[in-house]
Amino acid sequence: MAQTKKALVLFAHGARAASWAAPFERLRDLTAARLPDCAVRLAFLELMEPRLPETVAALVAEGVDEVTIVPVFLGQGGHLLRDLPLLAEGLRTAHPGLRLSVAGAVGEDPGVLAAMTDYCVRSTG
Amino acid sequence: MAQTKKALVLFAHGARAASWAAPFERLRDLTAARLPDCAVRLAFLELMEPRLPETVAALVAEGVDEVTIVPVFLGQGGHLLRDLPLLAEGLRTAHPGLRLSVAGAVGEDPGVLAAMTDYCVRSTG
Numbered sequence: 001m002a003q004t005k006k007a008l009v010l011f012a013h014g015a016r017a018a019s020w021a022a023p024f025e026r027l028r029d030l031t032a033a034r035l036p037d038c039a040v041r042l043a044f045l046e047l048m049e050p051r052l053p054e055t056v057a058a059l060v061a062e063g064v065d066e067v068t069i070v071p072v073f074l075g076q077g078g079h080l081l082r083d084l085p086l087l088a089e090g091l092r093t094a095h096p097g098l099r100l101s102v103a104g105a106v107g108e109d110p111g112v113l114a115a116m117t118d119y120c121v122r123s124t125g
Numbered sequence: 126m127a128q129t130k131k132a133l134v135l136f137a138h139g140a141r142a143a144s145w146a147a148p149f150e151r152l153r154d155l156t157a158a159r160l161p162d163c164a165v166r167l168a169f170l171e172l173m174e175p176r177l178p179e180t181v182a183a184l185v186a187e188g189v190d191e192v193t194i195v196p197v198f199l200g201q202g203g204h205l206l207r208d209l210p211l212l213a214e215g216l217r218t219a220h221p222g223l224r225l226s227v228a229g230a231v232g233e234d235p236g237v238l239a240a241m242t243d244y245c246v247r248s249t250g
Contacts, residue, residue, distance in 0.1 A: 010245060022233075024200060027245065030242040031245040031246060070245050073199075074148060074149070075140065076142065077144070109244040119195070120165075124133050125226075
């Protein structure tokens with residue numbers, strides 16, 4: 001039996017300004033450098049390409065059978081409560097052999113909150 | 126001469142879902158606990174209250190003379206490139222005696238990026 005081929009998809013909102021993508025691209029590159037055996041991709045909900053369905057379809061075409069989606073969002077609003085579950089349902093229907101899981105929003109992680117707190121405290125000068 | 130009275134305003138996007146505010150409220154509380162001599166407030170761009178102008182006006186009314194705005198945004202899109210500078214300009218006009226500074230987006234901070242990377246790496250299981 002072949003080894004499981006894993007991928008991680010960082011899922012971000014997207015924006016009209018191209019500059020907006022920079023920290024997400026850095027996050028993807030930093031994460032990919034730590035996960036040499038995992039395909040790490042960045043996909044957007046709207047306004048930027050690539051979108052989530054095409055990204056996952058391309059991974060499946062590459063032979064990936066396990067995908068974890070990490071929402072790179074600070075809070076759980078309508079995009080994570082409604083849009084992402086609908087997208088995930090569509091992905092499960094389109095790729096029945098795929099193991100798909102969705103992590104919590106990065107902004108809800110205690111380590112990320114602690115780092116944001118440090119930054120806020122330092123910002124007061 | 127009286128001592129400078131400082132405040133820190135965490136500036137977030139806002140959303141229709143009330144659940145969205147939770148990590149921002151935790152961030153405000155964690156930051157406030159570390160800055161006992163600084164007023165720490167949370168204000169929103171849209172969809173949630175309070176908004177930035179009212180928040181800063183209330184701080185000035187309390188005698189605050191130095192405000193730092195920290196954008197709790199992951200990337201620099203139109204909200205930070207256009208909306209926030211316009212809001213800051215309005216605040217400077219409305220409160221000419223106030224020293225107002227705007228920090229970079231939390232998502233651009235190397236410490237925050239490192240914590241998000243750790244979270245992404247852990248999410249692969």
